[in-house]
Amino acid sequence: MQPSDDPADPYDTSSATVSPEAAAHLIAACAFSEEERTAVYRAIETRRDVRDQFRPDPLPDDLVRRLLEAAHRAPSVGFMQPWNFIMIRQAETRERAWQAFSQANEEAALMFEGGRRAQYQRLKLEGIRKAPLSICITCDTKRGGPVVLGRTHNPATDVYSTVCAVQNLWLAARAEGVGVGWVSIFHEDAIKAILKIPDHVKIVAWLCLGYVDELYDMPELAVKGWRDRLPLDKLVFEEGWQDCEDL
Ligand SMILES: Cc1cc2nc3c(=O)[nH]c(=O)nc-3n(C[C@H](O)[C@H](O)[C@H](O)COP(=O)(O)O)c2cc1C
Numbered sequence: 001m002q003p004s005d006d007p008a009d010p011y012d013t014s015s016a017t018v019s020p021e022a023a024a025h026l027i028a029a030c031a032f033s034e035e036e037r038t039a040v041y042r043a044i045e046t047r048r049d050v051r052d053q054f055r056p057d058p059l060p061d062d063l064v065r066r067l068l069e070a071a072h073r074a075p076s077v078g079f080m081q082p083w084n085f086i087m088i089r090q091a092e093t094r095e096r097a098w099q100a101f102s103q104a105n106e107e108a109a110l111m112f113e114g115g116r117r118a119q120y121q122r123l124k125l126e127g128i129r130k131a132p133l134s135i136c137i138t139c140d141t142k143r144g145g146p147v148v149l150g151r152t153h154n155p156a157t158d159v160y161s162t163v164c165a166v167q168n169l170w171l172a173a174r175a176e177g178v179g180v181g182w183v184s185i186f187h188e189d190a191i192k193a194i195l196k197i198p199d200h201v202k203i204v205a206w207l208c209l210g211y212v213d214e215l216y217d218m219p220e221l222a223v224k225g226w227r228d229r230l231p232l233d234k235l236v237f238e239e240g241w242q243d244c245e246d247l
Contacts, residue, residue, distance in 0.1 A: 043174045046215065050179030051124045054131040054210030058089075063176055064133070067209075070172035071137070076161035078149030083165045083204075086136040086195055091129075093194065097206065098128040100190035101183060108185055123224060126183045131208035136195055137166055139202045162204040169207070179212035 018026070032040065068085055076082060088094060105125060112120050128134060139162040141155070151157045166182070173180045183206040191203055222228050230247055 039175070043171045046217075047170055047174040048179065048215045049220065050131075050181045050208070050210075050212055050215065051127045051220065052130065053179055053212045053214050054127050054181075054208065055213065056130075056132055057211060058132045059178060059209060059211065063178070064209075066176065067169050067172050067178070071165040071169035074161065074165035074168045076164065077151045077157035078144060080144045080148050080151065080158060080161060082139045082141070082143045082158045083162045084138045084140060084201070086138065086197075088134040088136060088195075089132070094128050094134055096194045097134065097186070097191060098126070100186040100194065101126050101128060103190075104186045119224075119226065123221070123226065125185055127179075127181045127208040127210070128183060128206070131179075131181065131210040133209045135169075135205075135207045135209060136191065136197075136203060137162060137169075137205045137207065138197060139204050140200070141202060142200050159202060159204060162202075166205045166207070173209065177211060178209055179215065181208040182206070183208060 031037070064087075071083065071085065072081070074083075088097070109117055109120050139159050141158055143158075148158070170180045170182075186206070188203050191197070191206065192201075197203065216223050219229065234244060234247060
């Protein structure tokens with residue numbers, strides 16, 4: 001970009017310097033050591049959505065705190081941090097949530113035909129009652145006021161931000177030996193009523209958490225013949241959209 005001749009041009013960043021206050025926050029950012037990189041990629045590659053392998057023993061408070069801190073370090077549009085974490089430990093509340101799941105799951109099964117429906121009905125798609133802890137992660141669409149930096153042309157970026165928090169928590173949990181299962185099969189209003197969530201707050205994820213001793217080595221839906229991982233090379237396009245209708 002050419003420097004602007006107009007000294008008052010607010011978009012002229014050509015002569016911008018970093019203030020001493022800001023410079024004091026710039027720290028070294030070299031690549032991780034090989035061991036650290038291996039650990040990061042291991043967490044990513046071996047993270048699983050867990051429905052049934054939960055142990056019943058409760059998760060220690062300090063561990064849960066680390067997971068929440070990891071979630072809270074997520075990127076967010078305009079640093080909006082629109083998330084809240086509703087902790088659900090009581091079996092009675094989890095039972096009510098399971099009823100909401102169960103009703104929606106029956107409706108979902110009817111959306112598939114024939115053998116696919118029978119296959120769907122054999123899948124286990126939640127661990128709400130088995131996992132000792134559930135966390136409902138929400139997105140407060142009003143946080144930060146009516147105009148949020150970066151969200152001006154895509155209001156959905158608040159939800160995208162909240163999903164980043166979910167993924168941070170999920171990966172940290174894998175490193176801690178904690179399984180996480182994401183449940184989305186419910187009518188949002190049913191869970192909102194159980195947890196008294198206001199209208200302007202969206203439910204992004206109901207997560208089931210508990211220690212696990214075993215995890216599948218590939219997505220459970222692939223293990224059970226529902227759907228396979230797509231070849232990465234078919235998903236990477238050069239310079240623009242390409243045909244991928246066979247996916
Ligand atoms: C937004 C979202 C919603 C999901 N909802 C459910 C769900 O309701 N029930 C379920 O069993 N798994 C759910 N999953 C987990 C996916 O089925 C799982 O991530 C996918 O099959 C790949 O498996 P993996 O996570 O073990 O790699 C959800 C995942 C995401 C990202």
